[in-house]
Amino acid sequence: MNICVIGTGYVGLVTGVVFSDLGNDVVCVDKLSAKIDGLNKGVMPIYEPGLEEMVARNVADGRLQFSTDLEAAVTKAEVVFIAVGTPPREDGSTDLSYVEDAAKGVARALNSYKVIVNKSTVPVGTGDFVRQVIMTNRRRAVDFDVVSNPEFLREGSAITDTLVPDRIVIGAPNRVVAMRLLELYAPLERPMIITDVASAEMIKYASNAFLATKISFANAVANICEEAGADVTQVVKGMGLDSRIGAAFLSAGLGYGGSCFPKDTRSLLHTAQTFGYDFPLLKATIETNEEQPRRFIRKIHDALGGDDLKGLTVGVLGLAFKPNTDDMREAKSLDVITDLLACGATVKAYDPIAIENTRSVFPHITYGANAYEVAAGADALVVVTEWNEFKTLNFERLASIMNRRLILDGRNIYDPETVRRNGFEYHSIGRVTLA
Ligand code: NAD
Known part of the structure; x- marks a missing residue:
């Protein structure tokens, strides 16, 4: 044809x-x-x-x-x-x-x-x-x-x-x-x-809105887990094994980004409202997603001792909105880096593929050639995108090059106990903080 x-x-x-x-x-x-x-x-x-x-x-x-x-x-x-x-x-x-x-x-x-x-x-x-x-x-x-x-x-x-x-x-x-x-x-x-x-x-819209809702649901559950002393990774595993629920799109983290879910959920909400239906469920999905990076950013501030981050260096791992793409549209790294810079921190960032695209948004931050370059001398290491290569970092090496042993993991890619054993203070999403 x-x-x-x-x-x-x-x-x-x-x-x-x-x-x-x-x-x-x-x-x-x-x-x-x-x-x-x-x-x-x-x-x-x-x-x-x-x-x-x-x-x-x-x-x-x-x-x-x-x-x-x-x-x-x-x-x-x-x-x-x-x-x-x-x-x-x-x-x-x-x-x-x-x-x-x-x-x-x-x-x-x-x-x-x-x-x-x-x-x-x-x-x-x-x-x-x-x-x-x-x-x-x-x-x-x-x-x-x-x-x-x-x-x-x-x-x-x-x-x-x-x-x-x-x-x-x-x-x-x-x-x-x-x-x-x-x-x-x-x-x-x-x-x-x-x-x-x-x-x-x-x-198309109903499918994307449903997947976005699964993500926001997992994040909402994570926020309760944090308060209640439960571990959201175990909770969603237990939920996802139910064939009626399924494990896909049921991970807690920084929320969904990218070129589709944020715009498609808002568009469906707008369509619903033009037909006179308020769609409260979808509204909650969107609000939960917008709140999620704000909660994480508060954790970064709390761990670093407040809102004035002058004199501190933060290493950011992962810039693309998700792994295996260079797409930066509605990436959570944009929220995190914007806040860090506004609070006076020095930011060093690394992503396997998305550095060039990020450079056009943040031309003045330092970009490393790998995770260790970003960690060297940093007061905190923040995981924003769960690229596979970040999952197997050598903690001993990180401990020896960082200024302070502090990891904030926005995607729950590490086992808290392993990180702690290596002498790190570790904050993640929906899991008890181990110091
Ligand atoms: P994109 O922005 O990457 O590409 C769109 C292209 O269309 C651009 O290269 C632009 O120059 C070109 N273009 C715009 N107007 C044109 C015209 N009049 N004549 C010729 N070219 C024109 O967009 P995308 O990510 O490929 O998304 C396209 C559509 O598919 C969107 O509606 C999006 O929501 C949907 N979609 C995207 C994805 C995804 O993962 N990116 C997945 C499913 C659906």
Whole structure:
């Protein structure tokens, strides 16, 4: 099939390369010429395991192209995916201007029947909106259909998630249109669900809001555990083994960040409210998540002796919003570092991949080449992102190079007893503090 994917971010680029790998002819379009120039030279705009190799293979085989020419790409496509950003507005609603621009571009190029697929995460009703934009802006009276095919990939495992998704959701106006997409996804041999367009749009938001709620629930339980002398890691383990509950997304920590959960929960809340429903459960999920880094920052202050951190050096381990990505959107490191700097601390930070992206936000802090460089001379070491390489640090070595043996672990990656045995004061989330 001839496919055009509009937007070469995490979703568009990965979708495009996977469809080309399945034997389709794909043109990935972006309005940023620097991104397209880079891709044409083999330079990936994002870090994603396995992406570079898969792009190189499919470009070499002639099935994958990158272009800024939306009109040419749409003209020859049978299926057009819209995978542009849908950022949040101040009031929590979704900014659909990129989707609208993309839809206008499709409308202008419409030369034959095409299936237009909304892959971006968009509020319920956007399928109708896109249909209307295309109807209004098309130059020829050519027929088309709009389908919702929300994306569930996770950054850091985007290729695998796209090749082996738990399910493929296709929201189509009728079965004939749905079959076009079924055909495209058939080689993956994964479960597919066909719904109407509005239901598919809701599935995406309801799923993300539910996962976010699991995380906030674990964090709320952690906050009680701290007071009650229980250990949240044992509690969620005991809960997660119940097959009705499941262990995924049930870890206590600094809360969820990234480009999806924060904006999607706020967007669903906004949608609910526009329909007159206040959604108190989702409100609590969002509030709990916003409170979680504030509680952790208070712990840092308490451990370091107050709000004036002048003269103290804090090492920050992990900057990306989660491991295996360089994405800094709504990363908890931003809250933590902003506070430390405001209170006068000297910050040294390290992340295996996200340093370059962080440098644009915090150009004046010191970046280390590894965890030990950051720990050297520090008065506290703060774990913000649970990269695997932080889980096996040598505590004896840390003890010998730090100014003070203090670890604040925002992701519960260490065994409290082990850390304490090495002479550290250790604070984590939802577990008794060992000094
Ligand atoms: P992104 O910001 O990484 O990429 C979007 C790309 O679209 C950018 O390169 C931008 O230049 C391009 N673009 C915007 N308008 C354009 C236009 N008119 N023509 C051509 N290109 C245009 O975004 P992303 O993370 O890939 O997310 C895209 C959508 O997928 C969002 O709705 C997001 O919520 C959703 N989503 C993201 C993830 C994720 O993990 N990142 C997962 C599932 C769903």
